[in-house]
Amino acid sequence: MEALAKLDLVGVVFALAAVTLLQLALRPSKARVLRLLSESCDSARWVLAVFFLLIRPFGAQAFYIPSPSMVPTLGVGDKLVVDKLSYRLHDPQRGDVIVFAAPARATDDNKEGTDFIKRCIGLPGETIEVRGARLRVGGETIGPENTDPRVHPAADYLRQRLELAADTPVRLTRDGAFVNHSWLPRKTLAHKLGVAERALVLEPGEVRINGKPLDEPYLNEDPGYDMPVTQIPPGHYFMMGDNRNNSADSHYWGLLERERMVGVARLTYFPLGRARKLP
Structure with a gap:
């Protein structure tokens, strides 16, 4: 799942080419096992095509957690599946754990579009x-x-x-x-x-x-800093890490635009001991 999620167009083309070459090599064989492998190549091509054209852009994608900003909910190195379809059907809700393309101002190297993951805390029209x-x-x-x-x-x-x-x-x-x-x-x-x-x-x-x-039972530590009242305008959200005192989030770099959201995290699948559905 994770390997498929990371494939780009070039990767898919190479994968399809490799499957096709393997099938051509196996097709002349009369051995039953090799014929079955050849037939499996047809299925593999369909899986790659459907995943890249439909599931990856619109359905689900795998991500990993590179920092401790979401501890204790998510640990460094956790791997999770993100639902990319839900926000095409409804708006984000408070408490959703969301992957989004961070604005350049949020990163140390001023790089646009880096994947971040935070919890949605403030909604449009609210004060926080x-x-x-x-x-x-x-x-x-x-x-x-x-x-x-x-x-x-x-x-x-x-x-x-x-x-x-x-x-x-x-x-x-x-x-x-x-x-x-x-x-x-x-x-x-x-x-x-x-x-x-x-x-x-x-x-x-x-x-x-x-x-x-706001009741936040998922925190290990309450915030140790003050932030003045902020009005959240339409189309914007206030994102915060669960590791409230060790997170570069909306408190640092401001509100998040709705269109930057990639999807909502649904479950972790690795390490196996932490595999679970996210609340």
């Missing part, structure tokens, strides 16, 4: 805002001072005070925090920080759509 996570410890506020998504002051503070690795996921709630996927109630967290429970205030980071917090 990002509120970074904050801690109040004994009257001191620890939170975002800029809009750089690589900086997460609240999570960095907890990682340092709890002597955790720099890449340990930390996600705040108002009642405690998930630290490396383990729940720490606010009382326990305050004890570990050496402060009274009443002196510890937790404000989780969140995305707000039309002023209302």
Whole structure:
């Protein structure tokens, strides 16, 4: 599937030529097995033609994930199948994981059309805002001072005070925090920080759509940065990586035009241990 998905017109021509030459070499043979192989070449030519002319441009295509921007939903090296037909029938929905041709401004080398994959968060006509996570410890506020998504002051503070690795996921709630996927109630967290429970205030980071917090259970870590209210015009979408603090997305390079979308990711097929249908 992946090899077929990567074939361009030249590749298909060479593949058809190879199949035809193989069939010509086998056709004079009277051996039953070789005759069957020759007949299989006819089927192979049809498969190549149908795939390239119909399925690849309009139906499905395989892609792989080159970066950690969609962790934990998709890992580096995951291979997935993208449905290219659905968006010919209906508009993208919030929560869709979408492959799209990124604008030049989104890439380090200013290259137009590089394949990106992000989650669709904001829809046309909506407003979107990002509120970074904050801690109040004994009257001191620890939170975002800029809009750089690589900086997460609240999570960095907890990682340092709890002597955790720099890449340990930390996600705040108002009642405690998930630290490396383990729940720490606010009382326990305050004890570990050496402060009274009443002196510890937790404000989780969140995305707000039309002023209302968006529920995002697929995240390992809440956003650590602020982004002011942005109005999304018709025909545009706000795309974000699930690895919210390690993703070059619409927060960096702006809104995505509808016509740049290639398709919606439906399932992963490799590694086999992670093969599954995507929500």
